[in-house]
Amino acid sequence: MVDEKGQVAAVFREEHGRLLAALARRFGDLDLAEEAASEAVEAALAHWPTDGVPPNPGAWLMTTARRKAVDRLRRDRTYTARLAELRVEAERAEPYSAAADGGLPDDRLQLFFTCAHPALAEEDRGALTLRCLAGLTTPEVARAYLVPVETMAKRITRAKRKIRDARIPFRVPEAHELPQRLPGVLQVLYSIFTEGYAASSGPHLQRLDLAEEAIRLTTILARLLPGEREVVGLRALMLLVHARRAARTDPDGLPVLLDQQDRGAWDRAMIEEGLPLVRAALSGPPGPYAVQAAIAALHDEAADITTTDWPQIVALYDVLQALTPSPIVAMNRAAAIAMRDGPAEGLALLEGLANDPRLRHHHPYLAARADLLARLGRTPEAIAAYESALTHAATDPDRALLRARLNALKD
Template identity: 55%
Template sequence: MSPHVGEVHRAEFGRVVAALAGRFGDLDLAEDCAQEAFVEAVRRWPVEGTPPNPGGWLTVVARNKALDRLRRESTRQARHEEADMLHQQHEADPGARVTSVTDERLRLIFTCCHPALAPEARVALTLRLLGGLTVPEVADAFLVPERTMAQRITRAKRKIGAANIPYRVPRDAELPERLAAVLAVVYLVFTEGHLPGSGGAEQRADLTAEALRLGRLLRDLMPDEPEVAGLLALMLLTDSRRDARFVGGVLVPLAEQDRARWDRAAIAEGHALVRECLRRGRPGHYQLLAAVNAVHTDAARAEDTDWSQVLALYDLMLAATPTPVVALNRAVAVAEVSGPAAGLAEVDGLGDALVGYHALHATRADLLRRLGRPAEALDAYDRALALATNPGERAFLQGRRATVATAAASAQ
């Protein structure tokens, strides 16, 4: 695939699949014919030139291929008649603009994120069908073999068909449950790009960009949902620090980042969304996380951070979402407000809830280091390193461990 067609594939694949899925109600057919349309583009565009509206061209070509396949595979006259009717209704110049694409993409997101599907299947389908990622890329993002991911995606699509899961935005009464699943998937896509657990890369800009694109799409179509605005704000404010998060392949903690490298336009947009959420007065998990990030990005220097406000926000978040991860993040704020001993007490109070989570041990290690307890800190760093998979994060932990070990040896 040429670089130009590759760029179009990344931008338009989800649109084409969504348009076909909306028309034919068959995800396998939609995906296969979308791929065939891109193969056709690789063959024809270098000779004929790129059409003025590549997405429209691809959608029409893919639709015609789907109609041809239905005619070949159908054994019932009714299917022939249906295909002929669809073809007559939608016959158009391949360069013509295809309408309602945005709504179709939203419907496909909600289809991929139906609560009847397992959470990992929702993420995989969203990445594959909306993001245009290949099966190997999706498999790599989730540390599973390609064959396993292919089977997972196939099973999810079959379940959608067998369960007659509707290809539509849910009714208002269904929206809260379905919207929560959609937002969770988009955030998982973002976090996998923000700090990948596989593939040997410190960050994956393609995944964070895809999550931001989906967030903006949801924001445009659901402007009155404060959690949608909150999620978009959270992603913008987090992504604004991307260029400062790694130096030489090593993770740089927030307090040590070069703030001149932060993206001020993304910060301004994120802050505006947070202020909008505050005016609505309906706080939720993503809005509160966005507010925490707004406090961090509002400080010109690390020492200017208003940790009391951060702690107050985590108090609200813990009341609304009482999870161990929220409690761990709150413990970090406690340490900044009341000292590392108080923070360590909060971390140790979590018990075994996060024993397999590397961030728990990394947090303990840092607090023990600050308390001058090197032997315990070294043990905590070792446990964190045994669980951490991101190369940049591992490099940071190894560096901190070495510093503590050297200081301990010098003190003896």
């Protein structure tokens, strides 16, 4: 028997961002858009098991969601004037199109720029976009920003309220507004890719659908803004990292770390596509995405972990830390220094980050510290560190890898 609920879930994952973005652009209200989208999915769960999945499920969901939104507007007197302004009855017959305005070729990119409006607090812009348009859960967004879930939920609510109260328009920015909003959009795309590269929860290490969607949207953006080197740099970074996807897990889905990956399984075509983009992105003063892409290129070009140019990677992390200082950059720099100068040097740097509250429960930091302790033969401390990392790991594959390393130390 066909699993209709599974099909609805698969279609909704595929269409969620596009559906919500089109509804928000049409009705100018994110809460209304979310409610209408949810009601459309409920309708699909009720009808598809008996009627069958329609030939164009995305269009079916969009038509149903629009009708649900109109019905909700009619029932709510506070929306009466808004309904008249939108003339939604006249627009209900409009085909489901990703480029109805003739502007940006995807509703999601339009909304990425809209949610990067300068009237919103900087910390709220990306959070709202990730939650509403990229389909990430509030805990996933909280992980991307290294803040508690409660804090992130308040940020998202605050951003929605600001859009509603300030009547921020859901529209494509003018050409002169794009550069100002571009950093926020790039951060959102980067965060979506990061969640795809290393899922924050669930049964799988990677969420390839999210990573590939981030690459697709960044490719569109690169066509729109060919002179923006950081767009080129971000696209290069994504390609060079995503090229390793097939080698990052074993047949059981467990993580395979960089030093143990079969580099023959890396996507050479994707690497060859990304390398020239790195050179283009570094043709002027470097930005953070270009620097990260250069680091990824050095990894992809090396024959193995021992021939990797670790001095150059450390130098690039020095540049990145100056451009965008963060505990994650400092953590990765420490790991690179451990490869260049030995585990003791890397561990000393990691220990210096121990009081940063953003890393206290960050399992990659805890696992990196445990690994260096184990390499130094400090087994009891390594066991304690691995146990702490295991407590905070959120995906099944990460927990399985940490458990295996912990058991190996205990044997």
